Amino acid sequence: MADLTLRRALPADRERVLRWLQEYGVYLGVALLLLVNIAFTPHFLSAENFRTQAVQVAPVVIVALGMALAIGSEGVDLSVGSVMALSTSLVALYMGYGPWIALIVAVVGGAAVGLVNGSLIAFIGVQPIVATLALMVGARGLALVLLPQLEDIRDPGMATLGSGEFAGVPYVVLIAAALALVVAFVVRRTTFGRQLLAIGDSRPAAKLAGLPVRRVLIVVYVVCGVLAAVAGFLATARLSASDPTSLGNLMELSAITAVVVGGTPLTGGRVRIGGTVAGAVLIQLLTATLIKHDLEPSWTQIAQAVVIILAVYAARERGKR
Amino acid sequence: MAAANEPPERHGPDGPGGPARPAGPPPADARDVRDGGPGDAVPGARDREADDGVRIGKDVRIGKDGRAGEDGRDGAEQRPAVLSVRGLTKRFPGVLALDGVDFTARAGEVHALVGENGAGKSTLIKVLTGVYRPDEGELSYRGEPASFATPLAAQQAGISTIYQEVNLIPLMSVARNLLLGREPRRRGGLIDFGRMHRESERMLLDYGVRVDVRRPLAELGVGAQQMVALARAVSAAGRTDVVVMDEPTSSLEPREVETLFGVIGRLRADGVAVVYVSHRLDELYAVCDAVTVLRDGRLVHTGPLAGLDRLRLVSLMLGREMGEVRAEGLTKFTGDHGTGEEPVLRAEGLTRRHELHDVSLEVRPGEVVGLGGLLGSGRTETAKAIAGALPLGAGRVTVAGAPVRTGSTPAAIRAGISLLPEDRKSEGIVPGLSVRENIALAALPRMSRYGLVSEARIDAVVETFVSRLRIKAASPHQKVGELSGGNQQKVLLARWLAMQPKVLLLDEPTRGIDVGAKAEVQKLVDELAEDGLGVLLISSDVEELIEGSDRVVVLRDGAVVGELTGDDVTEDRLMEAIAAAAEPGTAPAPAPGAAGAKAAGHG
Numbered sequence: 001m002a003d004l005t006l007r008r009a010l011p012a013d014r015e016r017v018l019r020w021l022q023e024y025g026v027y028l029g030v031a032l033l034l035l036v037n038i039a040f041t042p043h044f045l046s047a048e049n050f051r052t053q054a055v056q057v058a059p060v061v062i063v064a065l066g067m068a069l070a071i072g073s074e075g076v077d078l079s080v081g082s083v084m085a086l087s088t089s090l091v092a093l094y095m096g097y098g099p100w101i102a103l104i105v106a107v108v109g110g111a112a113v114g115l116v117n118g119s120l121i122a123f124i125g126v127q128p129i130v131a132t133l134a135l136m137v138g139a140r141g142l143a144l145v146l147l148p149q150l151e152d153i154r155d156p157g158m159a160t161l162g163s164g165e166f167a168g169v170p171y172v173v174l175i176a177a178a179l180a181l182v183v184a185f186v187v188r189r190t191t192f193g194r195q196l197l198a199i200g201d202s203r204p205a206a207k208l209a210g211l212p213v214r215r216v217l218i219v220v221y222v223v224c225g226v227l228a229a230v231a232g233f234l235a236t237a238r239l240s241a242s243d244p245t246s247l248g249n250l251m252e253l254s255a256i257t258a259v260v261v262g263g264t265p266l267t268g269g270r271v272r273i274g275g276t277v278a279g280a281v282l283i284q285l286l287t288a289t290l291i292k293h294d295l296e297p298s299w300t301q302i303a304q305a306v307v308i309i310l311a312v313y314a315a316r317e318r319g320k321r
Numbered sequence: 322m323a324a325a326n327e328p329p330e331r332h333g334p335d336g337p338g339g340p341a342r343p344a345g346p347p348p349a350d351a352r353d354v355r356d357g358g359p360g361d362a363v364p365g366a367r368d369r370e371a372d373d374g375v376r377i378g379k380d381v382r383i384g385k386d387g388r389a390g391e392d393g394r395d396g397a398e399q400r401p402a403v404l405s406v407r408g409l410t411k412r413f414p415g416v417l418a419l420d421g422v423d424f425t426a427r428a429g430e431v432h433a434l435v436g437e438n439g440a441g442k443s444t445l446i447k448v449l450t451g452v453y454r455p456d457e458g459e460l461s462y463r464g465e466p467a468s469f470a471t472p473l474a475a476q477q478a479g480i481s482t483i484y485q486e487v488n489l490i491p492l493m494s495v496a497r498n499l500l501l502g503r504e505p506r507r508r509g510g511l512i513d514f515g516r517m518h519r520e521s522e523r524m525l526l527d528y529g530v531r532v533d534v535r536r537p538l539a540e541l542g543v544g545a546q547q548m549v550a551l552a553r554a555v556s557a558a559g560r561t562d563v564v565v566m567d568e569p570t571s572s573l574e575p576r577e578v579e580t581l582f583g584v585i586g587r588l589r590a591d592g593v594a595v596v597y598v599s600h601r602l603d604e605l606y607a608v609c610d611a612v613t614v615l616r617d618g619r620l621v622h623t624g625p626l627a628g629l630d631r632l633r634l635v636s637l638m639l640g641r642e643m644g645e646v647r648a649e650g651l652t653k654f655t656g657d658h659g660t661g662e663e664p665v666l667r668a669e670g671l672t673r674r675h676e677l678h679d680v681s682l683e684v685r686p687g688e689v690v691g692l693g694g695l696l697g698s699g700r701t702e703t704a705k706a707i708a709g710a711l712p713l714g715a716g717r718v719t720v721a722g723a724p725v726r727t728g729s730t731p732a733a734i735r736a737g738i739s740l741l742p743e744d745r746k747s748e749g750i751v752p753g754l755s756v757r758e759n760i761a762l763a764a765l766p767r768m769s770r771y772g773l774v775s776e777a778r779i780d781a782v783v784e785t786f787v788s789r790l791r792i793k794a795a796s797p798h799q800k801v802g803e804l805s806g807g808n809q810q811k812v813l814l815a816r817w818l819a820m821q822p823k824v825l826l827l828d829e830p831t832r833g834i835d836v837g838a839k840a841e842v843q844k845l846v847d848e849l850a851e852d853g854l855g856v857l858l859i860s861s862d863v864e865e866l867i868e869g870s871d872r873v874v875v876l877r878d879g880a881v882v883g884e885l886t887g888d889d890v891t892e893d894r895l896m897e898a899i900a901a902a903a904e905p906g907t908a909p910a911p912a913p914g915a916a917g918a919k920a921a922g923h924g
Contacts, residue, residue, distance in 0.1 A: 189773055189774055190769075190772045190773055190774060191765045191766055191769045191772050191773075191774055192772060194758060194761075194762070194765055194774060195762075195765065197751075197753075197754060197758075198754060198758070198762055201751045201752065201753040201754060202747065202748075202750070202751045202752065202753075204747055204748045205747070205748050205749055205750060206762075207710070207730060208708070208710055208730060208742055208749070209762050209763045209816065210730045210731045210733075210734035210735075210763055211762070211763075269751070269753040269754070270753065
């Protein structure tokens with residue numbers, strides 16, 4: 001029987017551990033990193049440090065919320081980073097009318113990109129990765145046409161938004177938290193959220209059940225674009241400058257990482273908002289830890305890769321059953 | 322090799338059971354035998370008899386007795402066991418899928434594995450083929466203890482499996498699919514296409530498939546694709562001792578079924594152990610030598626199939642007494658319903674290129690209209706067109722007199738049309754969502770206000786239907802993908818009933834679900850019609866179609882070719898309508914077409 005592989009039965013415990021890891025591993029990871037830092041990183045336990053970390057992670061969280069919806073619908077949105085750039089260009093151009101008008105224009109710009117994404121996907125049937133890749137290139141191009149070079153933003157309102165805080169918590173962080181709550185509520189409690197999950201899980205079944213598949217998909221990508229535009233607006237406020245060349249670069253990858261590490265399967269049908277937020281925080285903490293211990297930035301990237309592989313492994317092993 | 326010598330000897334005495342015992346490789350032989358068999362001249366008549374099952378059983382028994390005379394009962398027992406399990410136990414979270422099951426597959430024997438859904442058949446097969454590893458129990462292969470770590474290991478050891486769904490690459494050529502990964506090569510590593518094509522043509526001829534092997538696989542019928550999968554599996558293993566077939570005929574044409582039976586006969590003659598899973602009793606009696614019945618994960622019965630009559634087999638599967646089963650008949654339909662006057666559904670001139678030609682039909686409230694015809698006759702397309710799931714070239718649909726926009730599922734649903742699709746797994750359920758979410762799916766907007774879902778309203782609806790349809794789930798929050806086929810179908814029914822439809826289109830509502838659930842679904846359909854719903858019923862199960870329908874519209878090649886009403890709604894008339902509809906060239910007499918339809922029809 002040389003051709004038979006003899007192996008003992010897979011312990012059922014392993015299955016349970018993997019399931020647990022996919023569900024809660026991201027929280028465990030955050031907790032571990034916090035403990036490690038508290039123990040070994042000097043000055044880690046300071047309000048100032050936490051504030052810095054939170055401010056840095058806020059835009060990623062906001063973009064990742066939209067990404068979670070796109071991935072939950074069995075799609076992906078690669079154009080989010082470019083939408084941030086488009087947003088910052090529009091903000092610079094319309095700042096003359098005041099921050100509110102600038103925000104509205106930026107959001108409309110993000111929505112427009114999302115509308116094009118969604119229409120390509122829902123009506124023409126282009127694969128999400130291809131459709132949003134086109135917009136990823138196109139939107140950044142447009143952003144650079146609108147604003148070819150870096151421009152300083154000197155607006156008191158923007159300055160307050162970027163660096164102000166309420167009860168010790170920066171506005172940017174409060175906004176990200178509020179958006180996360182809203183998106184979580186939408187996913188759980190609205191018809192839109194339920195329909196989104198059904199469409200992500202089985203598109204043919206959702207269609208035959210009479211669900212408005214196209215409308216839902218378009219809304220998903222519009223929301224994704226709007227959230228990216230808001231993130232771009234907030235980043236502009238924090239930097240007090242508009243830089244369409246570099247703003248949002250590789251943001252799509254950070255957002256996808258947060259979603260995946262947070263335990264949302266790429267196969268659609270599930271959206272985990274809490275996990276997504278934790279995923280973004282995990283990556284942020286990991287980066288901060290390595291930087292504070294004077295490791296090269298390249299090590300950060302390698303560490304991120306390891307975390308992503310672990311997350312995908314846990315999801316895969318579970319799916320195999 | 323006693324086994325190898327048997328079939329030719331059995332061939333003669335078999336007579337009417339001929340197709341069950343195709344001796345040699347050419348499946349055409351099998352068909353000839355069937356055509357010549359006097360018993361098949363009026364196949365419907367045989368089926369009409371009250372003791373239908375017993376008589377068919379007898380036909381088969383003649384064949385078996387013939388063999389028993391040669392080998393003796395003990396001789397059959399002495400066939401070498403190829404693959405066996407003892408005390409097999411497999412647990413899943415919250416479920417004991419297999420509980421100390423014994424099973425033995427013997428060389429040159431076709432072994433039927435039957436049971437209701439949830440009986441443990443699939444789990445057993447998956448253990449045998451290396452997909453799952455058992456929690457307890459001994460697996461022994463060719464007389465030695467064995468354990469397969471992966472399906473590949475099992476395959477390499479000589480255990481081939483073909484599933485309902487074909488796992489091949491649709492856009493590659495037939496030949497490449499067949500020889501993928503072991504293409505004949507020229508010097509220098511280039512693929513020798515000439516040899517590859519010749520070899521694959523020869524391999525497929527053995528399986529009764531004559532196709533251009535250069536064409537993409539996707540262009541073949543499902544049956545031919547299955548044959549390619551089987552040929553690939555058998556040839557890839559080098560030496561095949563066991564072939565497992567999991568509901569191989571569920572999407573086959575009658576002609577393809579006969580080809581498959583021919584192949585099974587050949588495998589048996591070669592001394593291969595065949596494990597055959599099917600819900601169709603006719604098929605079991607046609608091809609199987611032995612049977613193992615599972616129920617709720619336990620072994621209920623194992624032994625030769627000959628001598629076990631149909632009612633006994635059904636009662637073993639159901640775990641009910643014979644009298645009960647007999648009293649209730651084989652289907653749950655009562656048949657006649659009082660019907661209203663004005664049609665609730667009227668479809669006129671439905672036309673779609675290559676698929677539907679001017680199909681018109683009416684359904685009155687409280688009426689069950691059957692849609693008869695062979696596979697590919699346009700039944701599913703008609704239902705989908707009415708439900709707005711297929712764009713139409715021409716045609717009108719009205720519900721209760723009001724026109725419905727065609728080509729729009731939401732419009733059809735708003736008008737009160739509900740479709741239970743044929744492909745339950747990929748088009749019906751949303752597997753990752755819970756029972757509750759699946760039931761609520763279509764009616765979500767009705768159970769919401771300002772886009773916010775009312776959990777209380779959903780709970781109420783779900784509770785109502787779970788108890789009314791007797792949906793068996795651990796909790797409403799269990800994933801639908803984890804339920805048995807019958808319960809999945811009930812969840813889908815609940816989804817549509819929550820929409821309070823006027824017309825229910827049922828496309829193969831009982832296909833692939835166990836006997837008990839089947840009876841329940843049939844009963845439900847009856848009740849719904851009595852409540853005044855218009856029902857359009859599609860079923861390949863002739864018995865179900867006839868007993869369930871008040872009227873049957875017969876389709877062929879996408880066009881209506883006949884309608885049975887009143888006393889004409891009988892299996893005989895349906896056979897005649899279908900047989901008359903068959904191409905004159907392929908059916909010299911009504912018999913073969915009708916016989917074929919029956920072979921494929923019973924579920």
